[in-house]
Amino acid sequence: MSEKGNAQNAAAHVGVPGHVDTDVHGNKKPALSAEDMNIMAESNSIALTTKLDDLIAWGRKNSLWPMPYGTACCGIELMSVMGPKYDLARFGAEVVRFSPRQADLLLVAGTITEKMAPVILRVYEQMLEPKYVIAMGACASSGGFYRAYHVLQGVDKIIPVDVYVPGCPPTPEAVLDGVMTLQKMIQDHHPRPWCDGWVAGEFKSDAH
Numbered sequence: 425m426s427e428k429g430n431a432q433n434a435a436a437h438v439g440v441p442g443h444v445d446t447d448v449h450g451n452k453k454p455a456l457s458a459e460d461m462n463i464m465a466e467s468n469s470i471a472l473t474t475k476l477d478d479l480i481a482w483g484r485k486n487s488l489w490p491m492p493y494g495t496a497c498c499g500i501e502l503m504s505v506m507g508p509k510y511d512l513a514r515f516g517a518e519v520v521r522f523s524p525r526q527a528d529l530l531l532v533a534g535t536i537t538e539k540m541a542p543v544i545l546r547v548y549e550q551m552l553e554p555k556y557v558i559a560m561g562a563c564a565s566s567g568g569f570y571r572a573y574h575v576l577q578g579v580d581k582i583i584p585v586d587v588y589v590p591g592c593p594p595t596p597e598a599v600l601d602g603v604m605t606l607q608k609m610i611q612d613h614h615p616r617p618w619c620d621g622w623v624a625g626e627f628k629s630d631a632h
């Protein structure tokens with residue numbers, strides 16, 4: 425319908441004086457009572473009450489921009505989480521970024537060696553605030569079966585981790601569950617003392 429047609433239609437529904445509203449057979453429709461007009465006016469109004477903090481948290485949790493840090497087999501598993509079958513997009517976190525400056529969720533997927541630790545620290549420091557970290561799999565969470573001098577026994581030795589996803593590798597469902605857990609933490613304004621007490625550059629290695 426044209427813009428003019430829309431306007432005429434709208435005018436007919438609000439009872440513009442002089443306009444004769446007719447049905448499909450051309451018969452005149454009964455005029456709306458004042459009470460009906462009030463009900464119509466009220467039904468077009470929407471009232472929403474919330475707290476600004478809650479609104480911001482709602483936006484944040486539904487628009488996480490993840491940066492995958494895949495270093496081993498878990499990285500391959502992470503790809504399937506992004507794929508059409510498990511479809512991370514359903515949770516609003518499909519905008520994968522490969523620059524830390526455009527990401528607020530670091531997905532650590534794989535073994536982190538001590539040599540790599542300063543690099544992941546730099547990546548974390550460059551990310552946008554507020555930022556979140558998910559350690560995906562046994563290696564990222566605890567070093568996995570690499571109980572060796574050269575492997576970081578968990579990426580939380582170098583950066584604060586919000587959610588640990590167990591498994592070797594974790595199933596895509598487990599990773600999705602980890603993302604949903606993080607979303608719930610954001611929505612609930614869950615305290616994050618592990619971030620508050622975090623000191624940049626402090627290397628807490630106990631691998632030896």
Ligand code: SF4
Nearest residue numbers: 497498561563592593
């Ligand atoms: S947790 Fe298992 S699957 Fe994941 S990177 Fe380590 S060895 Fe590979």
